Amino acid sequence: MSALLPLRAGAVVHDILLVSGTRPEIIKLAPVYHALRDAPWARVSWLHTGQHGDMADQILACFDVVPDISLTRGGDSLLDFSTGCRQQLDAVMQQRAWSLVMVQGDTESAFQGALAAFYHRVPVAHVEAGLRTYNLARPFPEEGLRQMISRLARFHFAPTQRSRVALQTEGIADDFITLTGNTVIDAQQWTCAHRGVQRSVQGRGHLLVTVHRRENWGHDVQEICHAIADIARLQPELQVLFPVHLNPVIQGPVNDILGGISNVTLTSPLDYTGMQQALADAWMVLTDSGGLQEEAPTFGVPVLVLRDETERPEAIEAGCALLIGATRSAIVSEVTRLTQDSAAWTRMARAGNPFGDGTASAQIVAALHHSLVGEPVAQPELA
Numbered sequence: 407m408s409a410l411l412p413l414r415a416g417a418v419v420h421d422i423l424l425v426s427g428t429r430p431e432i433i434k435l436a437p438v439y440h441a442l443r444d445a446p447w448a449r450v451s452w453l454h455t456g457q458h459g460d461m462a463d464q465i466l467a468c469f470d471v472v473p474d475i476s477l478t479r480g481g482d483s484l485l486d487f488s489t490g491c492r493q494q495l496d497a498v499m500q501q502r503a504w505s506l507v508m509v510q511g512d513t514e515s516a517f518q519g520a521l522a523a524f525y526h527r528v529p530v531a532h533v534e535a536g537l538r539t540y541n542l543a544r545p546f547p548e549e550g551l552r553q554m555i556s557r558l559a560r561f562h563f564a565p566t567q568r569s570r571v572a573l574q575t576e577g578i579a580d581d582f583i584t585l586t587g588n589t590v591i592d593a594q595q596w597t598c599a600h601r602g603v604q605r606s607v608q609g610r611g612h613l614l615v616t617v618h619r620r621e622n623w624g625h626d627v628q629e630i631c632h633a634i635a636d637i638a639r640l641q642p643e644l645q646v647l648f649p650v651h652l653n654p655v656i657q658g659p660v661n662d663i664l665g666g667i668s669n670v671t672l673t674s675p676l677d678y679t680g681m682q683q684a685l686a687d688a689w690m691v692l693t694d695s696g697g698l699q700e701e702a703p704t705f706g707v708p709v710l711v712l713r714d715e716t717e718r719p720e721a722i723e724a725g726c727a728l729l730i731g732a733t734r735s736a737i738v739s740e741v742t743r744l745t746q747d748s749a750a751w752t753r754m755a756r757a758g759n760p761f762g763d764g765t766a767s768a769q770i771v772a773a774l775h776h777s778l779v780g781e782p783v784a785q786p787e788l789a
Contacts, residue, residue, distance in 0.1 A: 420505035427457030427515025436469035437592035512552035536569030587762025633737035708754035
Protein backbone atom coordinates (compact mmCIF):
# COMPACT_ATOMS: atom_id res chain seq x y z
CA MET A 407 0.00 0.00 0.00
CA SER A 408 1.25 3.50 -0.82
CA ALA A 409 1.03 4.69 2.80
CA LEU A 410 3.68 2.15 3.78
CA LEU A 411 6.40 3.41 1.43
CA PRO A 412 9.70 3.88 3.32
CA LEU A 413 10.77 7.40 4.20
CA ARG A 414 13.79 8.74 2.35
CA ALA A 415 16.84 9.67 4.40
CA GLY A 416 16.53 13.28 5.53
CA ALA A 417 12.88 13.55 4.49
CA VAL A 418 10.57 15.73 6.56
CA VAL A 419 7.97 14.10 8.79
CA HIS A 420 4.73 16.07 8.52
CA ASP A 421 2.68 16.88 11.62
CA ILE A 422 -1.02 16.34 10.88
CA LEU A 423 -3.80 17.32 13.28
CA LEU A 424 -7.15 15.50 13.07
CA VAL A 425 -10.03 17.40 14.69
CA SER A 426 -13.15 15.58 15.84
CA GLY A 427 -16.02 16.48 18.12
CA THR A 428 -19.00 14.26 17.37
CA ARG A 429 -19.73 10.59 16.85
CA PRO A 430 -20.00 10.74 13.03
CA GLU A 431 -16.68 12.57 12.76
CA ILE A 432 -14.92 9.94 14.83
CA ILE A 433 -16.40 7.11 12.76
CA LYS A 434 -15.35 8.64 9.46
CA LEU A 435 -11.93 9.88 10.57
CA ALA A 436 -10.88 6.72 12.43
CA PRO A 437 -9.91 4.69 9.34
CA VAL A 438 -7.96 7.68 7.98
CA TYR A 439 -6.22 8.01 11.34
CA HIS A 440 -5.13 4.38 11.33
CA ALA A 441 -3.93 4.70 7.72
CA LEU A 442 -1.91 7.83 8.56
CA ARG A 443 -0.38 6.15 11.59
CA ASP A 444 1.02 3.53 9.22
CA ALA A 445 2.54 6.22 6.98
CA PRO A 446 6.21 6.85 7.86
CA TRP A 447 6.09 10.39 6.47
CA ALA A 448 3.24 11.46 8.78
CA ARG A 449 3.07 12.13 12.52
CA VAL A 450 -0.64 12.30 13.29
CA SER A 451 -2.27 13.77 16.41
CA TRP A 452 -5.95 13.31 17.27
CA LEU A 453 -7.73 16.26 18.87
CA HIS A 454 -11.18 15.86 20.38
CA THR A 455 -13.14 19.06 21.01
CA GLY A 456 -15.62 17.58 23.49
CA GLN A 457 -18.68 18.59 21.44
CA HIS A 458 -20.12 15.14 22.20
CA GLY A 459 -19.17 13.71 25.61
CA ASP A 460 -19.81 10.14 26.76
CA MET A 461 -21.28 9.14 23.39
CA ALA A 462 -18.05 10.18 21.69
CA ASP A 463 -15.92 8.31 24.23
CA GLN A 464 -17.72 5.08 23.30
CA ILE A 465 -16.94 5.55 19.61
CA LEU A 466 -13.31 6.43 20.25
CA ALA A 467 -12.91 3.23 22.25
CA CYS A 468 -14.64 1.20 19.54
CA PHE A 469 -11.99 2.26 17.02
CA ASP A 470 -9.03 1.97 19.44
CA VAL A 471 -8.44 5.73 19.32
CA VAL A 472 -7.00 7.59 22.31
CA PRO A 473 -7.00 11.36 21.68
CA ASP A 474 -3.64 13.09 21.99
CA ILE A 475 -5.36 16.38 22.80
CA SER A 476 -8.73 16.77 24.53
CA LEU A 477 -10.33 20.18 24.82
CA THR A 478 -12.59 21.24 27.68
CA ARG A 479 -16.19 22.13 26.91
CA GLY A 480 -16.98 25.37 28.71
CA GLY A 481 -20.79 25.45 28.63
CA ASP A 482 -23.99 23.83 27.40
CA SER A 483 -24.91 26.29 24.66
CA LEU A 484 -23.49 26.17 21.15
CA LEU A 485 -22.14 29.69 21.65
CA ASP A 486 -20.28 28.68 24.81
CA PHE A 487 -18.89 25.62 23.08
CA SER A 488 -17.81 27.51 19.96
CA THR A 489 -16.11 30.32 21.88
CA GLY A 490 -14.18 27.97 24.14
CA CYS A 491 -13.30 25.62 21.31
CA ARG A 492 -11.93 28.44 19.17
CA GLN A 493 -9.74 29.78 21.97
CA GLN A 494 -8.31 26.37 22.82
CA LEU A 495 -7.74 25.48 19.18
CA ASP A 496 -5.80 28.70 18.72
CA ALA A 497 -3.45 27.65 21.51
CA VAL A 498 -3.00 24.21 19.96
CA MET A 499 -2.18 25.74 16.59
CA GLN A 500 0.71 27.61 18.21
CA GLN A 501 2.22 24.49 19.78
CA ARG A 502 4.03 23.30 16.66
CA ALA A 503 4.42 23.88 12.93
CA TRP A 504 1.46 21.84 11.71
CA SER A 505 1.62 20.72 8.09
CA LEU A 506 -2.10 20.05 7.84
CA VAL A 507 -5.36 20.14 9.78
CA MET A 508 -7.95 17.53 8.80
CA VAL A 509 -11.67 17.91 9.51
CA GLN A 510 -14.67 15.86 8.49
CA GLY A 511 -18.20 16.76 7.53
CA ASP A 512 -20.23 19.71 8.71
CA THR A 513 -20.20 20.07 12.49
CA GLU A 514 -19.32 23.07 14.63
CA SER A 515 -16.12 21.24 15.61
CA ALA A 516 -15.17 20.79 11.95
CA PHE A 517 -15.82 24.46 11.19
CA GLN A 518 -13.87 25.67 14.22
CA GLY A 519 -10.98 23.39 13.34
CA ALA A 520 -10.90 24.67 9.76
CA LEU A 521 -11.18 28.29 10.91
CA ALA A 522 -8.34 27.96 13.42
CA ALA A 523 -6.12 26.41 10.74
CA PHE A 524 -7.04 29.13 8.27
CA TYR A 525 -6.05 31.92 10.66
CA HIS A 526 -2.70 30.22 11.21
CA ARG A 527 -2.17 29.68 7.47
CA VAL A 528 -2.19 25.90 7.83
CA PRO A 529 -3.73 23.93 4.93
CA VAL A 530 -7.11 22.33 5.65
CA ALA A 531 -8.10 18.88 4.40
CA HIS A 532 -11.87 18.31 4.30
CA VAL A 533 -13.05 14.70 4.39
CA GLU A 534 -16.53 14.19 2.91
CA ALA A 535 -16.42 17.46 1.01
CA GLY A 536 -19.06 18.69 -1.42
CA LEU A 537 -22.30 17.48 0.18
CA ARG A 538 -25.01 20.02 -0.58
CA THR A 539 -28.74 20.65 -0.34
CA TYR A 540 -28.32 24.38 -1.12
CA ASN A 541 -31.03 25.02 1.48
CA LEU A 542 -29.40 26.75 4.42
CA ALA A 543 -32.35 25.86 6.64
CA ARG A 544 -32.18 22.10 6.02
CA PRO A 545 -30.10 20.70 7.54
CA PHE A 546 -29.40 23.59 9.90
CA PRO A 547 -26.70 24.62 10.67
CA GLU A 548 -24.82 21.87 8.83
CA GLU A 549 -25.46 23.13 5.30
CA GLY A 550 -23.98 26.54 6.10
CA LEU A 551 -21.02 25.07 7.96
CA ARG A 552 -19.98 22.69 5.19
CA GLN A 553 -20.21 25.43 2.57
CA MET A 554 -17.98 27.67 4.70
CA ILE A 555 -15.45 24.87 5.27
CA SER A 556 -15.22 24.48 1.49
CA ARG A 557 -14.19 28.11 1.21
CA LEU A 558 -11.28 27.48 3.62
CA ALA A 559 -10.06 24.03 2.56
CA ARG A 560 -7.07 23.22 0.39
CA PHE A 561 -7.75 19.48 0.03
CA HIS A 562 -11.31 18.42 -0.82
CA PHE A 563 -11.95 14.68 -0.49
CA ALA A 564 -15.24 14.15 -2.26
CA PRO A 565 -17.14 10.94 -1.48
CA THR A 566 -19.12 10.78 -4.74
CA GLN A 567 -19.08 12.15 -8.27
CA ARG A 568 -22.06 14.35 -7.42
CA SER A 569 -20.18 15.97 -4.55
CA ARG A 570 -17.17 16.45 -6.80
CA VAL A 571 -19.30 18.22 -9.39
CA ALA A 572 -20.79 20.46 -6.68
CA LEU A 573 -17.30 21.59 -5.69
CA GLN A 574 -16.29 22.16 -9.31
CA THR A 575 -19.44 24.20 -9.89
CA GLU A 576 -18.50 26.39 -6.95
CA GLY A 577 -15.19 27.21 -8.60
CA ILE A 578 -12.82 24.87 -6.78
CA ALA A 579 -9.99 23.75 -9.04
CA ASP A 580 -9.84 20.11 -10.11
CA ASP A 581 -6.31 19.83 -8.71
CA PHE A 582 -7.69 20.43 -5.21
CA ILE A 583 -10.43 17.76 -5.42
CA THR A 584 -9.93 14.01 -5.02
CA LEU A 585 -12.80 11.57 -5.55
CA THR A 586 -12.31 8.92 -2.88
CA GLY A 587 -15.59 7.31 -1.87
CA ASN A 588 -16.81 7.66 1.68
CA THR A 589 -14.66 6.62 4.63
CA VAL A 590 -17.79 5.35 6.40
CA ILE A 591 -17.49 2.19 4.27
CA ASP A 592 -13.90 1.78 5.45
CA ALA A 593 -15.13 2.13 9.03
CA GLN A 594 -17.79 -0.53 8.52
CA GLN A 595 -15.28 -2.95 7.03
CA TRP A 596 -12.88 -2.31 9.93
CA THR A 597 -15.66 -2.98 12.43
CA CYS A 598 -16.79 -6.19 10.76
CA ALA A 599 -13.20 -7.42 10.70
CA HIS A 600 -12.23 -6.33 14.23
CA ARG A 601 -15.53 -6.59 16.12
CA GLY A 602 -17.17 -9.57 14.43
CA VAL A 603 -20.29 -7.83 13.12
CA GLN A 604 -22.45 -10.10 10.93
CA ARG A 605 -26.13 -10.96 10.62
CA SER A 606 -27.25 -12.92 13.67
CA VAL A 607 -30.99 -13.41 13.06
CA GLN A 608 -33.01 -15.64 10.79
CA GLY A 609 -35.94 -14.44 8.73
CA ARG A 610 -37.27 -10.93 8.36
CA GLY A 611 -35.38 -8.98 11.00
CA HIS A 612 -36.49 -5.82 12.79
CA LEU A 613 -37.55 -2.33 11.75
CA LEU A 614 -34.78 0.00 12.94
CA VAL A 615 -35.76 3.61 13.72
CA THR A 616 -33.64 6.66 14.58
CA VAL A 617 -34.68 10.32 14.87
CA HIS A 618 -32.58 13.25 16.01
CA ARG A 619 -32.40 16.13 13.52
CA ARG A 620 -33.33 19.60 14.64
CA GLU A 621 -35.67 20.18 11.69
CA ASN A 622 -37.81 17.27 12.89
CA TRP A 623 -38.21 18.52 16.46
CA GLY A 624 -41.74 19.24 17.65
CA HIS A 625 -44.67 18.26 15.46
CA ASP A 626 -42.62 16.04 13.12
CA VAL A 627 -41.29 13.88 15.94
CA GLN A 628 -44.86 13.29 17.09
CA GLU A 629 -45.94 12.41 13.54
CA ILE A 630 -43.07 9.91 13.24
CA CYS A 631 -43.89 8.32 16.58
CA HIS A 632 -47.60 8.01 15.77
CA ALA A 633 -46.67 6.39 12.44
CA ILE A 634 -44.45 3.85 14.19
CA ALA A 635 -47.25 3.10 16.63
CA ASP A 636 -49.64 2.54 13.71
CA ILE A 637 -47.15 0.22 11.99
CA ALA A 638 -46.50 -1.75 15.17
CA ARG A 639 -50.22 -2.31 15.69
CA LEU A 640 -50.85 -3.19 12.04
CA GLN A 641 -47.95 -5.68 12.08
CA PRO A 642 -47.78 -7.16 15.59
CA GLU A 643 -45.28 -9.79 14.42
CA LEU A 644 -42.81 -7.05 13.38
CA GLN A 645 -40.27 -6.11 16.01
CA VAL A 646 -39.34 -2.41 16.12
CA LEU A 647 -36.00 -1.33 17.55
CA PHE A 648 -35.73 2.37 18.41
CA PRO A 649 -32.49 3.63 19.99
CA VAL A 650 -33.72 6.93 21.46
CA HIS A 651 -31.58 10.05 21.29
CA LEU A 652 -30.78 11.54 24.70
CA ASN A 653 -32.21 14.96 23.84
CA PRO A 654 -35.40 15.56 25.93
CA VAL A 655 -37.07 16.98 22.81
CA ILE A 656 -36.88 13.46 21.37
CA GLN A 657 -37.20 11.45 24.58
CA GLY A 658 -40.51 13.03 25.60
CA PRO A 659 -42.75 12.20 22.62
CA VAL A 660 -41.04 8.86 21.93
CA ASN A 661 -41.69 7.56 25.44
CA ASP A 662 -45.19 9.07 25.64
CA ILE A 663 -46.40 7.62 22.33
CA LEU A 664 -44.42 4.37 22.01
CA GLY A 665 -43.61 3.40 25.58
CA GLY A 666 -46.50 0.96 26.05
CA ILE A 667 -46.40 -0.97 22.76
CA SER A 668 -45.21 -4.54 23.24
CA ASN A 669 -43.40 -5.02 19.92
CA VAL A 670 -41.57 -1.66 20.13
CA THR A 671 -38.26 -1.78 22.01
CA LEU A 672 -36.93 1.60 23.14
CA THR A 673 -33.25 1.56 24.04
CA SER A 674 -30.53 4.00 24.96
CA PRO A 675 -28.37 5.16 22.03
CA LEU A 676 -26.25 2.29 20.70
CA ASP A 677 -22.51 2.48 20.42
CA TYR A 678 -21.08 2.16 16.94
CA THR A 679 -20.59 -1.58 17.04
CA GLY A 680 -24.09 -2.04 18.43
CA MET A 681 -25.58 0.09 15.67
CA GLN A 682 -23.72 -1.83 12.99
CA GLN A 683 -25.06 -5.07 14.46
CA ALA A 684 -28.57 -3.55 14.52
CA LEU A 685 -28.18 -2.67 10.84
CA ALA A 686 -26.93 -6.14 9.97
CA ASP A 687 -30.03 -7.64 11.62
CA ALA A 688 -32.53 -5.14 10.17
CA TRP A 689 -35.30 -5.58 7.62
CA MET A 690 -35.69 -1.85 7.00
CA VAL A 691 -34.49 1.46 8.42
CA LEU A 692 -36.56 4.57 9.15
CA THR A 693 -34.21 7.47 9.85
CA ASP A 694 -33.41 11.15 9.49
CA SER A 695 -29.70 10.38 9.90
CA GLY A 696 -27.31 11.11 7.09
CA GLY A 697 -24.86 8.46 8.21
CA LEU A 698 -27.38 5.61 8.20
CA GLN A 699 -28.29 6.46 4.60
CA GLU A 700 -24.68 5.60 3.77
CA GLU A 701 -24.29 2.62 6.09
CA ALA A 702 -27.49 0.59 5.66
CA PRO A 703 -26.86 -0.28 1.97
CA THR A 704 -23.66 -2.08 2.98
CA PHE A 705 -25.88 -4.68 4.66
CA GLY A 706 -28.56 -4.65 1.95
CA VAL A 707 -31.13 -2.88 4.14
CA PRO A 708 -33.62 -0.47 2.46
CA VAL A 709 -33.80 3.02 3.97
CA LEU A 710 -36.82 5.32 4.27
CA VAL A 711 -35.52 8.84 4.88
CA LEU A 712 -37.67 10.92 7.23
CA ARG A 713 -36.71 14.25 5.66
CA ASP A 714 -37.81 16.53 2.84
CA GLU A 715 -34.28 16.96 1.45
CA THR A 716 -31.12 14.95 1.61
CA GLU A 717 -27.53 15.89 0.89
CA ARG A 718 -27.02 12.26 -0.06
CA PRO A 719 -29.21 11.96 -3.18
CA GLU A 720 -26.95 9.20 -4.50
CA ALA A 721 -28.81 6.76 -2.23
CA ILE A 722 -32.13 7.83 -3.71
CA GLU A 723 -30.82 7.63 -7.27
CA ALA A 724 -29.25 4.21 -6.67
CA GLY A 725 -32.58 2.92 -5.40
CA CYS A 726 -31.42 1.82 -1.93
CA ALA A 727 -33.30 4.66 -0.19
CA LEU A 728 -36.54 6.62 -0.53
CA LEU A 729 -37.15 10.19 0.59
CA ILE A 730 -40.57 10.17 2.27
CA GLY A 731 -40.68 13.08 4.73
CA ALA A 732 -42.01 12.97 8.28
CA THR A 733 -45.79 12.79 7.90
CA ARG A 734 -47.68 9.99 9.61
CA SER A 735 -49.62 8.95 6.51
CA ALA A 736 -46.57 8.80 4.22
CA ILE A 737 -44.55 6.70 6.66
CA VAL A 738 -47.32 4.18 7.25
CA SER A 739 -48.09 4.02 3.52
CA GLU A 740 -44.50 3.33 2.43
CA VAL A 741 -43.76 0.74 5.11
CA THR A 742 -47.03 -1.03 4.30
CA ARG A 743 -46.30 -0.96 0.57
CA LEU A 744 -42.84 -2.48 1.00
CA THR A 745 -44.25 -5.07 3.38
CA GLN A 746 -46.73 -6.20 0.75
CA ASP A 747 -44.54 -5.75 -2.35
CA SER A 748 -41.61 -8.09 -1.81
CA ALA A 749 -40.23 -7.38 -5.28
CA ALA A 750 -39.97 -3.66 -4.53
CA TRP A 751 -38.25 -4.39 -1.21
CA THR A 752 -35.82 -6.77 -2.92
CA ARG A 753 -34.89 -4.18 -5.56
CA MET A 754 -33.96 -1.73 -2.79
CA ALA A 755 -32.06 -4.37 -0.82
CA ARG A 756 -30.00 -5.38 -3.86
CA ALA A 757 -29.29 -1.87 -5.15
CA GLY A 758 -25.79 -1.85 -3.65
CA ASN A 759 -23.95 0.94 -1.86
CA PRO A 760 -23.23 3.99 -4.03
CA PHE A 761 -20.88 5.58 -1.49
CA GLY A 762 -17.69 3.62 -1.99
CA ASP A 763 -15.79 0.38 -1.82
CA GLY A 764 -13.71 0.71 1.35
CA THR A 765 -10.56 2.23 -0.20
CA ALA A 766 -11.27 5.89 0.66
CA SER A 767 -8.71 6.11 3.49
CA ALA A 768 -5.94 4.69 1.33
CA GLN A 769 -6.79 7.16 -1.43
CA ILE A 770 -6.74 10.09 1.01
CA VAL A 771 -3.34 9.10 2.39
CA ALA A 772 -1.98 8.62 -1.14
CA ALA A 773 -3.19 12.07 -2.22
CA LEU A 774 -1.66 13.73 0.85
CA HIS A 775 1.60 11.85 0.32
CA HIS A 776 1.77 13.11 -3.25
CA SER A 777 1.12 16.72 -2.20
CA LEU A 778 3.09 16.95 1.04
CA VAL A 779 5.99 14.64 0.25
CA GLY A 780 6.03 15.34 -3.47
CA GLU A 781 6.21 11.76 -4.68
CA PRO A 782 3.46 10.40 -6.92
CA VAL A 783 2.16 7.03 -5.79
CA ALA A 784 -0.38 4.63 -7.20
CA GLN A 785 -3.83 5.11 -5.72
CA PRO A 786 -6.43 2.36 -5.44
CA GLU A 787 -9.20 2.84 -7.96
CA LEU A 788 -12.74 3.54 -6.78
CA ALA A 789 -15.17 0.90 -7.96
